[in-house]
Every structure is written in C-alpha cells, then in structure tokens.
Amino acid sequence: MTQAVPSSSVARGTRTEIDSEFVLAVDIGGTKFAAGLVGASGRVLAEERVATPPGANVHTLWKTLTTLIEPLVANGPGAGVGVGCGGPMRWPEGVVSPLNMPGWRDFPLRQALAERFPGVPVRVHNDAICLAAAEHWRGAGQGVADMLGMVVSTGVGGGLILGDRLIDGATGNAGHIGHIVVEPGGPECGCGGRGCLEAVSRGPALAAWAVDQGWIPGRATDTAPAGLTPAEPGYTATGHPAAEPDYAETEKATGRQLAADAAAGDEIARRALTRAGRALGVAIASATHLCDLDLVTVGGGLSQAGPLLFDPLEDALRAHARMAFARRLRVVPAALGRHAGLIGAAALILAPEHYWTAPA
Amino acid sequence: MTQAVPSSSVARGTRTEIDSEFVLAVDIGGTKFAAGLVGASGRVLAEERVATPPGANVHTLWKTLTTLIEPLVANGPGAGVGVGCGGPMRWPEGVVSPLNMPGWRDFPLRQALAERFPGVPVRVHNDAICLAAAEHWRGAGQGVADMLGMVVSTGVGGGLILGDRLIDGATGNAGHIGHIVVEPGGPECGCGGRGCLEAVSRGPALAAWAVDQGWIPGRATDTAPAGLTPAEPGYTATGHPAAEPDYAETEKATGRQLAADAAAGDEIARRALTRAGRALGVAIASATHLCDLDLVTVGGGLSQAGPLLFDPLEDALRAHARMAFARRLRVVPAALGRHAGLIGAAALILAPEHYWTAPA
Known part of the structure; x- marks a missing residue:
C-alpha cells in the first residue's frame, strides 16, 4: 500500500x-x-x-x-x-x-x-x-476517546467518536446534533421539525433572526451592502426557513458577517451570537448526558466568533450539564481549519x- | 467456565x-x-x-x-x-x-x-x-444493532447499544437520557439542572404535577388514601423536587397509581401521562438524531400505562424526528419485566x- x-x-x-x-x-x-x-x-x-x-x-x-x-x-x-x-x-x-x-x-x-x-x-x-474524524485523528481531539466534533455553519452537523471509534449508526447518520431539540416550540427547521439546534443556530437562521431584530449587516464594520433595510419583508427568522439561505447568500447577512459585526461591537449581532451559543450549550449538555463525552470541538464559520459565541455556550452548558460525570466536558474550537x-x-x-x- | x-x-x-x-x-x-x-x-x-x-x-x-x-x-x-x-x-x-x-x-x-x-x-x-443490555441480549431488542433501552420509573434512565455493542462512555455513564434537556426553562431537576426529561417525566415529578392540577390519587380507582387533598401545601411539582419523593412514597401519589387512575378514566391523570409522553417523545427524537437508532425500548412502572403514555410519545416523536433516517425508529415496551x-x-x-x- x-x-x-x-x-x-x-x-x-x-x-x-x-x-x-x-x-x-x-x-x-x-x-x-x-x-x-x-x-x-x-x-x-x-x-x-x-x-x-x-x-x-x-x-x-x-x-x-x-x-x-x-x-x-x-x-x-x-x-x-x-x-x-x-x-x-x-x-x-x-x-x-x-x-x-x-x-x-x-x-x-x-x-x-x-x-x-x-x-x-x-x-x-x-x-x-x-x-x-479529522479532529479526533489529527486535530483538537487527539488522544480523546469520547468526543463530538461539530461544525456550525450554513448547517449544524457533527460526528460522534465513542470508545475511540467513529459511531456510524445503522444508516451512517449518527452525529446529527443539529437536530437535537433545544426548544420544542421553537422555530421551524428545514428537516420539517421544530426547535432543532440547527433551526436556531445555523448561520442563515441566525442572520435572519438578527435582521428581524434590526441588524444591518456590515454597519458595524463599514461594509454594509447598499440598500439593505431590516424591514425588508419575508426575511423573518422564524417561520420562513426557506427564504433564509437565499437572503444570506445574496445580501451578505451571513453567519460570518454576523461574527465580524459582533466583534466590531454591533449589539444585535452580539445578541444573536448569545442566542446561538445558548442553544449550542443546551444541545451539548444533552449530548454529553447521553454519550458521556470528554470533548466537543466546534468548527465552521460561526465558531470564528470566539468568546462572543463560546461564553454563552459555556454558560448554558454549565447550567444544564449538571451530572457529576458531565462536568469534565471541555468545549474547544476545532483545530484543523479548511x-x-x-x-x-x-x-x-x-x-x-x-x-x-x-x-x- | x-x-x-x-x-x-x-x-x-x-x-x-x-x-x-x-x-x-x-x-x-x-x-x-x-x-x-x-x-x-x-x-x-x-x-x-x-x-x-x-x-x-x-x-x-x-x-x-x-x-x-x-x-x-x-x-x-x-x-x-x-x-x-x-x-x-x-x-x-x-x-x-x-x-x-x-x-x-x-x-x-x-x-x-x-x-x-x-x-x-x-x-x-x-x-x-x-x-x-438485557433487552438487547434477550428481550425486545434482540437482533437490533442500534438501540436505546429506557426505564421510566422513580427516575428516568437508559443505556445505549450502538453497532451491536454497549456504549459505556469514558466513565461508564453513557445512556443518561433522563438528563437530555426537553424544556430549557422547565422544572428544576434533581441533578441541579433544569428542564431535563427526568424532571418532567419521572413518576414522582409527574404525580406531584398531577396533584398540583387537582388529582386525587386513587379516586378514579376507589383506592384513595384518606385525608389527601390536592391543596396540601408544599407539594407542587415545579420548583420543589426534593419534596416529591417523600410525598410519592408516603401518600401513594406514585407514577404507578397515576397510570392506574388514567386507565380508569381520571382526566388529570391522563393529562399527566400526555405530558410525560410528549417529553419522552422529544428526548427520543433528539437521541435518534444524534445516534441513528433502530429501536427504543421503554420499561419501568410508568410504561405500564400503555397507549395513554405511548400515543402522545409517538405524536411528539413523529413531530420532531423528521430526518429521513430517523423515521424508521420504533418505540416498544420493554419485554423482560422484573x-x-x-x-x-x-x-x-x-x-x-x-x-x-x-x-x-
């Protein structure tokens, strides 16, 4: 070979x-x-x-x-x-x-x-x-036996490693943490369910939520696209998931822009990241109670937001992951990049x- | 050997x-x-x-x-x-x-x-x-590679079998589905968290919730203990989890009595089982999205309630477990009993x- x-x-x-x-x-x-x-x-x-x-x-x-x-x-x-x-x-x-x-x-x-x-x-x-698998093999999860590798981007996905082995599930679909329910009555999800982590925390949903709250993409960073107004109809975050990706793609109201604006001090963008972080923390608490994890790695565009995302994530995680065995869990940024x-x-x-x- | x-x-x-x-x-x-x-x-x-x-x-x-x-x-x-x-x-x-x-x-x-x-x-x-392990080895899960065995009783617990192997987790604590979050702002849990499945669906919590709603244990089945009134102070379901076990033990306001009263037509008892079933369905949806399961077995005292528990469980599960791979999941009563x-x-x-x- x-x-x-x-x-x-x-x-x-x-x-x-x-x-x-x-x-x-x-x-x-x-x-x-x-x-x-x-x-x-x-x-x-x-x-x-x-x-x-x-x-x-x-x-x-x-x-x-x-x-x-x-x-x-x-x-x-x-x-x-x-x-x-x-x-x-x-x-x-x-x-x-x-x-x-x-x-x-x-x-x-x-x-x-x-x-x-x-x-x-x-x-x-x-x-x-x-x-x-990458993070476990050569990234932030090296040497860890039980971990969840997450990506928070246009969608929210992941993969489970338990007992040092990738968990496939019967159909190769284990690791779909984006569809853990974090808010049973929450926003509709692209999967047809409601209140999934992905419906709250994926970049386009979060950006649409922020726009709905009055966010003007790039205003804080002086790169706002011309002519965008927060009142533009049809782009509310909840109830219109189908409209979000197009909006995000064409108008720069992306998760990455949101992270940049939050870093530049935009208050609505910061609230959006808090919202995403909390939902991530709740889902990770559920995951570690079910799977007894050592580590969660978080990659993807939104993870670039740093403490503005990870701090509320930690707060929600620590509030909900209360079983003694769950307290050891560490959540870290993914290490491997592109x-x-x-x-x-x-x-x-x-x-x-x-x-x-x-x-x- | x-x-x-x-x-x-x-x-x-x-x-x-x-x-x-x-x-x-x-x-x-x-x-x-x-x-x-x-x-x-x-x-x-x-x-x-x-x-x-x-x-x-x-x-x-x-x-x-x-x-x-x-x-x-x-x-x-x-x-x-x-x-x-x-x-x-x-x-x-x-x-x-x-x-x-x-x-x-x-x-x-x-x-x-x-x-x-x-x-x-x-x-x-x-x-x-x-x-x-019992249900997988000799019970309702025989021949199934990926399953969760649950028990709904004084507590809500479980164990995961993935790829035909028991999943231990790093500290032997995998399977704690009772502490999946089903309602982030929900009732306090004995673990110190909030809105865990167990905080909603364990027998004593459910019984206390029902008492709080006006349930008189045994009234529907003509076995009510003397002197019990639903207005008795200090026994509300939410916010006082520490008081529930004693109450449940001494006053017969148990999950099992609740199941019996619901079967006898008690409306509050039925609402309580619906509440428990919905929370179970949400948690199971999260679990199967994360672990790609074929089967969930449900045992324990509360599972004796039959369709009064399993019907709302199915409704919530089907509403939330919408990914194509999650739809194959079956939820059945545990087979092995005592x-x-x-x-x-x-x-x-x-x-x-x-x-x-x-x-x-």
Whole structure:
C-alpha cells in the first residue's frame, strides 16, 4: 500500500516532510469541491479546489470532480480514496443526494470512483462525520476517546467518536446534533421539525433572526451592502426557513458577517451570537448526558466568533450539564481549519481501525 | 467456565430446561436487592429478593447482600458475577455510591465481591445500563444493532447499544437520557439542572404535577388514601423536587397509581401521562438524531400505562424526528419485566463481546 508521492504533487504541498503512505482525499460540498493527497501524518501534500458549479447536471458534476482529481493522481491514488460528501446518502454504499446539488440524486459516487480507481478501497462518508474524524485523528481531539466534533455553519452537523471509534449508526447518520431539540416550540427547521439546534443556530437562521431584530449587516464594520433595510419583508427568522439561505447568500447577512459585526461591537449581532451559543450549550449538555463525552470541538464559520459565541455556550452548558460525570466536558474550537474535510476523508482509509466499520 | 447448576437452585427456578453455563447475577436498587443464577439463554434459574434495609450502614448493607447470595452459591458462582447497581459509581472499578443508599459511599462493591468469589470475573455496571443490555441480549431488542433501552420509573434512565455493542462512555455513564434537556426553562431537576426529561417525566415529578392540577390519587380507582387533598401545601411539582419523593412514597401519589387512575378514566391523570409522553417523545427524537437508532425500548412502572403514555410519545416523536433516517425508529415496551436487571447483569459476564469493554 505504500507508494512514493508523485513529485509534481509534493511540489504543491506546503510541507517539506514527505509521508511515505498517502491517499487521495475528496471533500464534496455545496460551495466547493476539494481534492488532495494526504499523508499518514495527516498532512495535506497537494490540494486542488474548485467552486461547485451551480445547478450542474449529473455529468457536469462528475466531470468537475474528475478534472479536479486528475492532476493529483498521475502516479495513482496511493493507498485508497476517502471521500467526505454532503448528505443525505445511502451508507456505506456511498450513493449520494447532497441537499445543495440537485444534479446528484442517488448518484453512485463510491461506485463511480471505484471504477476509476480499481484495486484500492474507496470509502464515502458524511462530510460532517469526516470533520469529526479529522479532529479526533489529527486535530483538537487527539488522544480523546469520547468526543463530538461539530461544525456550525450554513448547517449544524457533527460526528460522534465513542470508545475511540467513529459511531456510524445503522444508516451512517449518527452525529446529527443539529437536530437535537433545544426548544420544542421553537422555530421551524428545514428537516420539517421544530426547535432543532440547527433551526436556531445555523448561520442563515441566525442572520435572519438578527435582521428581524434590526441588524444591518456590515454597519458595524463599514461594509454594509447598499440598500439593505431590516424591514425588508419575508426575511423573518422564524417561520420562513426557506427564504433564509437565499437572503444570506445574496445580501451578505451571513453567519460570518454576523461574527465580524459582533466583534466590531454591533449589539444585535452580539445578541444573536448569545442566542446561538445558548442553544449550542443546551444541545451539548444533552449530548454529553447521553454519550458521556470528554470533548466537543466546534468548527465552521460561526465558531470564528470566539468568546462572543463560546461564553454563552459555556454558560448554558454549565447550567444544564449538571451530572457529576458531565462536568469534565471541555468545549474547544476545532483545530484543523479548511483542510479538515480532506484530512477526515483520508482517515477513512488511513486509520480504518478507528473510522471505518463497514466492509470494503 | 461451564459448571453444573446446583440442584437446590434449580428447584427454585420456574423453568424446566437447565442452562449448562450460568452466572451469579445481582441487582442492587434503592427498594430491593435481588440475586439469581442466570443461564446462557437468559433464563433466571433461581432467584432471591429482599427489601433494601432503609438507612442501613455499610456493614448491614453488605451483610444483607451476602445473606441473600449464599443460598444460591453452594456450588460456586458459575462463570462469574455480574452486578447492576444504582448510580453513581466509579466505573469500571465498581466503587458505588447509590443515591438512595447513603450507607454506601464509595463502597468498593466489585472488590468485596471479587474477594468473596476469587478466580472468576466480577463486573459491576449501572443498573439502567444493565436493563438496556438485557433487552438487547434477550428481550425486545434482540437482533437490533442500534438501540436505546429506557426505564421510566422513580427516575428516568437508559443505556445505549450502538453497532451491536454497549456504549459505556469514558466513565461508564453513557445512556443518561433522563438528563437530555426537553424544556430549557422547565422544572428544576434533581441533578441541579433544569428542564431535563427526568424532571418532567419521572413518576414522582409527574404525580406531584398531577396533584398540583387537582388529582386525587386513587379516586378514579376507589383506592384513595384518606385525608389527601390536592391543596396540601408544599407539594407542587415545579420548583420543589426534593419534596416529591417523600410525598410519592408516603401518600401513594406514585407514577404507578397515576397510570392506574388514567386507565380508569381520571382526566388529570391522563393529562399527566400526555405530558410525560410528549417529553419522552422529544428526548427520543433528539437521541435518534444524534445516534441513528433502530429501536427504543421503554420499561419501568410508568410504561405500564400503555397507549395513554405511548400515543402522545409517538405524536411528539413523529413531530420532531423528521430526518429521513430517523423515521424508521420504533418505540416498544420493554419485554423482560422484573427479571431484566438480573438478566442484564448476567450479560456482562455471559456476552462480554457485546456488553463489556473494560479489562477484567
């Protein structure tokens, strides 16, 4: 399984040390496709990225992926191919229907890649699960046996590691902390439920809530888009989840902008982060009571807000996680940044004793 | 490890078939101590029970336990000793401090039993976890890979089985579904938190809530204790959790009576069960989104209420468990009844590949 890293790829890497074993890692999301060669140390030795073609059909999406990958695999994919992909998917078959890619519905991604790369294992898992695996393998969760890796971004997702092993659940969907109920009568959620953590704390929902409270994105940071008024109809946070993503995308009322404005002192933006932090703290309290965790890592755009998010999170967590065993829980920012998805996808191949339970 | 079952014990058993391999199983709770010989089929071949001596000191509790056990072990403890005990405990050391047994604080139960039974494994786990193991091993969860076994009684507890293995958590405390938050601003919980499932749905809390609403225990079933009035001060459900257990114990305002009265048509008792069922449904929705479950089993006194509890539970569950993968979840009554604790304790020894991860 050990192969030399192709020199053309090494040249693109930012590290000087070469991992003798490596894999092809792929990270497929609604905003970008990324692919890279990742070594056994977790280092990204070479990387390619491209924006996800909006509204692309099944063939264009596949062509985009293969075009991205080809420059990396002149000397083969190494020990195998690990893929993190937006859900939902049929797992472990790797038949994917990513929410933000209507061109792929029941697309046999694993099979297609296995045909391109015969003779090596090809493994596909949920992208949020890959982020958790990455933090456990080479990030903030190294050496921790029981943890939850979270991402708070356009959605709120996660992955569970218990007893030093990734927990898949029967259908590969364990870790959906975004759909823990934090407020039974709360805002409608995209899943069809109500009061889920994601319905409160995902970036677009939070931004819409803030706009509803009078927030003008960028005003505090002097980058406000022209013509935006908080009274613009149809963009209230509660009851209109469908309208939020478009608003967030087109008008810069994003979670990231919210974090920036809060850091610049915008009072409404700060209240929004408090709201998100509290909901996160309640959900994490529930999760640790159920799963007896040592650590939670929080990544994603909103986690950039720092103490403005983490302080109210801690307050709510400590108020609700009162069982003696739950008090040891630490909540820390994720450590791996933008490479986490590739590193976690690589872990599916390079550390299967922790991250892969299914055959093949 | 295979030994003949002693004939004196077999005579006490209710089954005619003899399991050639058996263990000594012990179930230690605040109301009773039970011990039995349990065969590899999960059958209880012999059993002894005694009420927990109230207020007993460390020596009296140990003497009570050994006196209970001795008649069963004339020919030794079989393949080992499995123990379920009320928490909290230091696990896997089996150093126990059961909430309702102040005489045991940091009592080295595992070590004491290991000294009495040298040469065989002695394993101690949380009693709620043993109930879950029992349902998975020989009860309603047989053949299911991912499940939560719950008990709704004086407390609300549970145990998680994921990927066909008992999940311990780092400190042996995984499965505490009673402390999932179902109502962040809800009633105070014995754990010090607020709005936990247990604070809403445990028998005594529910009974106190019903009394607060005007319930007169037994009125519907013509067994009301004399002199009880709903206006009796100090017994409101919310804000006074410390007063509830005494009230429930002394005045028959118990979860079991509530279930009986609801079955007899008492409207307040029915509303109380609806309240409990909804909270259970919300918590189960959160649990299955996090853990991707196939099955939840519900046992304990309150589960005797049947559809009056399970119907509102289903309604709330279906309203909140909306992710596609969560819809397959089934919630069923536990199958094993009063022997479940012994059967689960036996599973720690007889099926360690599923139920024991710690050394020894």
